[in-house]
Amino acid sequence: MSLSVKEKSHIRLMFLGAAGVGKTSLIRRFLLDTFETKYRRTVDELHIKEYNISGMKMQMDILDTSGSYDFPAMRKLSIKNSDAFALVYAVDDAVSFETVKSLRDEILEIKEDNKLIPVVVVGNKCDNKGELQVSSKDIVSTVEVEWNNKHIETSAKTNENVAEIFSELLQQANLPSRLSPALRRRETFPKDNRAKPPMNKTNSCTIS
């Protein structure tokens, strides 16, 4: 399913990946700019954000999934109804990249015009690279050369490259790129005036 001109003011992003890789934390960081170390199991959750950009109404739905494989039929339906996908693994968990592989296969199977689907592969927990289990070189070449998808390393903990997931998916969906900075305004939450670290221009992680 591709976006027609008329539908361009509405996009649904779906976050997929094994349980525990940080999907909920990335979404929470993006929407609320907070991070929790406590783990809570997610049931599928839909966040709906509405924005007004120079008089144009935009709606972004963000579907957070549980990572459990109990409901394959439901997941298939959600994939069918989503426009763009963040496939998340954790850089300290090699098995979680195997999950990304099978999720990608599933998306390609469900979507017909699969070359046009906005997809970004997210290596989260890059603040934790001391625990590295996954060879990032191999993964980057699989994702970028073999699959021809974008690969971004992120940390929900340090807020590294988190907004890039969203702006990359919007760009791939041909939504106006000027939407991206507007999305960082947190309209429904108390204003956070803390200075933000400068945006990292690369897609890989800086280790401090």
Ligand code: GDP
């Ligand atoms: P989900 O199951 O994919 O939604 O994963 P969660 O967002 O619930 O995160 C699982 C656990 O990983 C939680 O304890 C988080 O605090 C932790 N976590 C998530 N993102 C990061 C990250 O970027 N760095 C580190 N060090 N821990 C993270």
Ligand code: MG
């Ligand atoms: Mg979750």
